[in-house]
Amino acid sequence: MYRTPSPDRITEYLRRLREDPQSVNAPDWRVDYPDGPWPVKVHQSGTRVSPEGPLARVLGGSVAVTAVRGPRTTLRRAVPSGGAMHPTEVYVLCAHTDRLWHVDPYRMELLALPADRPSRLLCVGLRLAPGAALPPVVLVLTSRFWKNFYKYGNFSFRLGAVDAGVVLGRVLRLAEAEFGTALVRTDFVDATVNAALGLDGRDESVYAVVGCGPVEADGAAGRVDPAPIEAPSVLERSRRVKRSLMFDFVQASAQVLPPDPVAFRAAPEVASRVGAVALPAAASVDLNDPRVIVRRRSGGRAFTGHPVDPATLSTVLCHAEAAGAQLRDRADPAVPDIRLFVAVHRVRGVPTGWYAYRPDLLAPAGRGPDPGLGPRLQEALFGSGVNAELAAFTVHVVASPRHGCRSARHYRTQQLAVGVAIEATVLAATAVDLGNHPFLGFDAGAVDAAYGLDGQDSGAQAQICVGAVHAGDEWEVAVRPR
Ligand SMILES: Cc1cc2nc3c(=O)[nH]c(=O)nc-3n(C[C@H](O)[C@H](O)[C@H](O)COP(=O)(O)O)c2cc1C
Missing domain, CATH: 3.40.109.10 (NADH Oxidase)
Incomplete structure (x- = not known):
């Protein structure tokens, strides 16, 4: 082509x-x-x-x-x-x-x-x-x-x-x-x-x-x-x-540094509090604990569909947000902001629906409450190896498509920030004993539409399904440092 x-x-x-x-x-x-x-x-x-x-x-x-x-x-x-x-x-x-x-x-x-x-x-x-x-x-x-x-x-x-x-x-x-x-x-x-x-x-x-x-x-x-x-x-x-x-x-x-590599800074959004769900305090977990690090795996094939507590959702989102803030503080101004959205369907006390994450709450976005969310998520996956319907919630990392498309360098730098959010999400999920599976292989347009992001210069760049898992049946041998 x-x-x-x-x-x-x-x-x-x-x-x-x-x-x-x-x-x-x-x-x-x-x-x-x-x-x-x-x-x-x-x-x-x-x-x-x-x-x-x-x-x-x-x-x-x-x-x-x-x-x-x-x-x-x-x-x-x-x-x-x-x-x-x-x-x-x-x-x-x-x-x-x-x-x-x-x-x-x-x-x-x-x-x-x-x-x-x-x-x-x-x-x-x-x-x-x-x-x-x-x-x-x-x-x-x-x-x-x-x-x-x-x-x-x-x-x-x-x-x-x-x-x-x-x-x-x-x-x-x-x-x-x-x-x-x-x-x-x-x-x-x-x-x-x-x-x-x-x-x-x-x-x-x-x-x-x-x-x-x-x-x-x-x-x-x-x-x-x-x-x-x-x-x-x-x-x-x-x-x-x-x-x-x-x-x-x-x-x-x-590889060509644009004359103006500086990223647009997204204006803070005024989230609607109508129908918002207050989140409990995040648990304190140590993401540098080597025992957590070696436990991490992409275990989406083992999702069980069991509901999880809202504190685990809050902890995962809080750490993903913190990783974005740390990057913003420590990196040059070319690194753009990312935002977190979340599709919740098996979290106790949280109505099934599409939400924008704000540090203390979930604000309904787009379709908002949506009993058909699970099948919609599953339909949006390109592969069939993981059943996203059986996850408890799915985090979407959102960033500006317009900014990313300014040049190949802007794109590359933006995708680094997307990766930073993925890393924190999967590790925090592991720390609260939940399985997790990151994806780039999904229909971003369908997800944007569900969150009402189409036409907003905001788009889903990555998703991480998180939920309870059973022990996998694949054999695995740990490698020990010498
Ligand atoms: C950026 C990124 C994108 C990924 N996209 C997909 C995907 O589209 N579909 C999928 O099944 N797994 C996806 N994965 C999960 C990888 O396949 C998985 O990390 C890899 O097989 C290594 O396995 P492990 O994470 O269990 O160590 C992705 C992982 C990353 C980091």
């Missing part, structure tokens, strides 16, 4: 990623499953060390492999990822030694990379003065395109950005707890940051940068360890790495 991509096509492509995602691949698009990539980026040779202390806990709680599960021996990680593709890679720059490392999430090791004084280039990429002070540890999140493209083709531009947002949300929360403070940048010059990492930007490119700990004036001026001379080679399992003109074109376009 997209034989000759032109800049005008980008807006239409970005719009379709949400409104008609199944149309962004050519009708003859097929996945070549036997020729898929490895589940992690594989390097041959090189020097490896084990991360320790706060860094180990941040990486262990975010990108680490936590389990092996059947029947296809899929690797589960601490975070969810569309189709278990996990395309987000993490690089670590240690400002004290000015050394760069790639994170091996399988062995939970750091692999030394041969970058010469990478902090200088990173500073330029971040539009800081060369040699400016950096936080002691800087984590760079990239997307490795083939990991996702192999299965999802052109749709992976959206999925890869949301996936990186999921990792970003987890890293930000853990880094703030472990290092005392953390900040997020998305408004960098991609080509320069990629150059600092030794990436070409065509197969893998930077999506977000997280500074961990307070900026130290003498950071980069400290001891500089000699970098390894030889780059460890990357092994690719796939014999054929397919490409698409449209995908490459949009990726390249997203």
Whole structure:
């Protein structure tokens, strides 16, 4: 369909990623499953060390492999990822030694990379003065395109950005707890940051940068360890790495920082209090608890249909909202706001219906009370593996389609914020012992219509079904850190 991509096509492509995602691949698009990539980026040779202390806990709680599960021996990680593709890679720059490392999430090791004084280039990429002070540890999140493209083709531009947002949300929360403070940048010059990492930007490119700990004036001026001379080679399992003109074109376009990356700020809405449902106080749960992190899974296939207490709904929404607020506080102004809506149908004392979430209440939205909500949600799902009708409630992450379609870069940054909300929702649901399942594969137009969002420049970007689950019957073996 997209034989000759032109800049005008980008807006239409970005719009379709949400409104008609199944149309962004050519009708003859097929996945070549036997020729898929490895589940992690594989390097041959090189020097490896084990991360320790706060860094180990941040990486262990975010990108680490936590389990092996059947029947296809899929690797589960601490975070969810569309189709278990996990395309987000993490690089670590240690400002004290000015050394760069790639994170091996399988062995939970750091692999030394041969970058010469990478902090200088990173500073330029971040539009800081060369040699400016950096936080002691800087984590760079990239997307490795083939990991996702192999299965999802052109749709992976959206999925890869949301996936990186999921990792970003987890890293930000853990880094703030472990290092005392953390900040997020998305408004960098991609080509320069990629150059600092030794990436070409065509197969893998930077999506977000997280500074961990307070900026130290003498950071980069400290001891500089000699970098390894030889780059460890990357092994690719796939014999054929397919490409698409449209995908490459949009990726390249997203690497251009627009003159005005600043996000519109949504005006606070005056929610109708007519028919509003007051929510009980949220429970205090620790989302950094490693026991919660390893329990997380996308367990929608095991929803039982049992009703849940309103405090669990309140807790999940409160933590998802808090993650959005934390991102807004810690990130550059290019990161836009997102809002939360929720379709409730099995929560004790809450009438079945469509609601906008406000910190202390649920305000009816669109159809409002709706006994047909369950079947409507199920009908809106593209796949049939999960019965959304049996969930207790479904959270919708809402953001401005117009803002997202301003440019491929605005879109990418917006989808990071969507991923942050997904991450907090699934983890808070796990913390209150509820099963959960995130989705991008649903009919966003149908959901917008149910909430009365059509024509409002607000649209559902992701959904997370949450509810009681029974123990799954799939075998799983936990991976223990060494
Ligand atoms: C951004 C995102 C989108 C997802 N979209 C879907 C979806 O459309 N359909 C689905 O069944 N699962 C979806 N999932 C769930 C993944 O398939 C699941 O996370 C993955 O298989 C890994 O399993 P785990 O979460 O149990 O570790 C999505 C997950 C993420 C993070």
